[in-house]
Amino acid sequence: MVEEKSVVTPWEVSGTVDYEKLIKEFGTQALDQKQLSSQKDAPPLLRRGLYFSHRDFPQWIADAEKKKTVSVVTGRGPSEKMHLGHLIPFLVAQYLQKRYGCMVYIPLSDDEKFFFKRALTQEQAEAYGEDNILDIIALGFDQQKTKIFRDFEYTTIYRYAALIAKKTTFSTAKAVFGFQGDTNIGFIFYPAVQSAHIYLPQFLHGSHRTLVPIAIDQDPYMRILRDVADGLGFIKPGAVHAKFLPGLSGNPKMSASDADNEVIFLTDTPDVVTKKINKYAFSGGKDTLAEHRAQGGNPDIDISFLYLKYLFEPEDKALAKIEKDYRSGKLLSGELKKILIDKINIFLKEHQKKKEQAKKLVSKFKLT
Numbered sequence: 001m002v003e004e005k006s007v008v009t010p011w012e013v014s015g016t017v018d019y020e021k022l023i024k025e026f027g028t029q030a031l032d033q034k035q036l037s038s039q040k041d042a043p044p045l046l047r048r049g050l051y052f053s054h055r056d057f058p059q060w061i062a063d064a065e066k067k068k069t070v071s072v073v074t075g076r077g078p079s080e081k082m083h084l085g086h087l088i089p090f091l092v093a094q095y096l097q098k099r100y101g102c103m104v105y106i107p108l109s110d111d112e113k114f115f116f117k118r119a120l121t122q123e124q125a126e127a128y129g130e131d132n133i134l135d136i137i138a139l140g141f142d143q144q145k146t147k148i149f150r151d152f153e154y155t156t157i158y159r160y161a162a163l164i165a166k167k168t169t170f171s172t173a174k175a176v177f178g179f180q181g182d183t184n185i186g187f188i189f190y191p192a193v194q195s196a197h198i199y200l201p202q203f204l205h206g207s208h209r210t211l212v213p214i215a216i217d218q219d220p221y222m223r224i225l226r227d228v229a230d231g232l233g234f235i236k237p238g239a240v241h242a243k244f245l246p247g248l249s250g251n252p253k254m255s256a257s258d259a260d261n262e263v264i265f266l267t268d269t270p271d272v273v274t275k276k277i278n279k280y281a282f283s284g285g286k287d288t289l290a291e292h293r294a295q296g297g298n299p300d301i302d303i304s305f306l307y308l309k310y311l312f313e314p315e316d317k318a319l320a321k322i323e324k325d326y327r328s329g330k331l332l333s334g335e336l337k338k339i340l341i342d343k344i345n346i347f348l349k350e351h352q353k354k355k356e357q358a359k360k361l362v363s364k365f366k367l368t
């Protein structure tokens with residue numbers, strides 16, 4: 001049997017991802033799931049295991065609990081309109097801001113996507129950046145405590161990136177990112193820019209603990225930027241790492257570069273959502289009604305159940321009932337899908353309305 005090779009880099013995720021192994025390979029720590037599940041006000045994706053790994057998270061929490069200055073940075077590479085999977089780190093940032101009243105910084109790396117995507121023009125990357133900013137504001141961040149910026153617009157970031165670039169050698173960056181002779185040099189410089197995003201709160205407000213909620217594929221940036229903390233007189237930023245949200249058909253990562261049938265976009269209409277889920281969402285149900293009633297379905301591999309668990313059913317009791325009824329065969333696959341479809345459509349209707357309203361708020365949030 002040929003083993004499917006697993007690849008996890010900031011640019012490629014493929015194969016079956018072994019998350020335990022990544023903790024060892026990347027040198028991160030496993031998150032204490034018991035402690036997280038007891039945080040009743042935390043979003044489901046934090047309480048129910050989507051976040052699995054961290055760097056210095058307890059230290060960040062300790063400072064936040066002591067009411068010391070702490071901050072959060074999480075960003076987005078704007079190469080596309082946004083989909084459900086893109087919300088994950090922002091939901092965590094928003095929760096931490098609500099709970100601890102901390103500053104949140106949200107960089108959009110239009111430069112990164114411009115360097116990386118051959119066909120993407122500078123204008124397109126910037127336009128996606130502006131569009132994505134509306135989606136992010138629509139989530140409801142605190143106007144006074146949230147700063148959003150794009151690299152091509154907030155070019156002051158270059159000054160900070162330069163301070164970091166000077167302390168990072170090519171061999172370090174090459175070892176972490178595996179650059180090749182044909183990599184364009186914009187891309188080789190970019191890690192200094194993402195590092196500058198993450199040190200920005202300390203550049204602006206002095207040394208303090210910063211936390212970066214990210215998917216695990218972004219950890220290589222954390223590795224190289226933590227090395228320069230001492231030289232800058234700053235504290236090493238910490239991170240919490242999420243697993244990938246699988247695509248509709250069960251692909252390891254919901255990715256907009258896949259066909260539309262993998263992804264629910266934040267712009268999808270109710271009809272489109274209904275069609276996508278009914279047609280494509282991988283089901284843990286049985287083939288025939290009789291079999292399903294007799295043997296029950298398997299929520300552990302069911303994409304609709306997974307989306308309810310991590311995003312759309314925050315009530316533990318309600319989720320437990322869905323799980324039990326599905327396992328016993330009382331709840332059918334089509335009925336489970338209907339529960340999810342209705343929840344997604346309620347969320348998207350509200351989101352799309354708030355995105356429209358966000359247009360008036362952009363200047364309040366932006367660093368320019």
Ligand code: TRP
Nearest residue numbers: 073074075076077107109194197
């Ligand atoms: N590189 C990230 C991505 O492709 C986006 C990003 C830019 C980011 N700056 C960041 C993420 C700072 C976390 C922190 O998704």
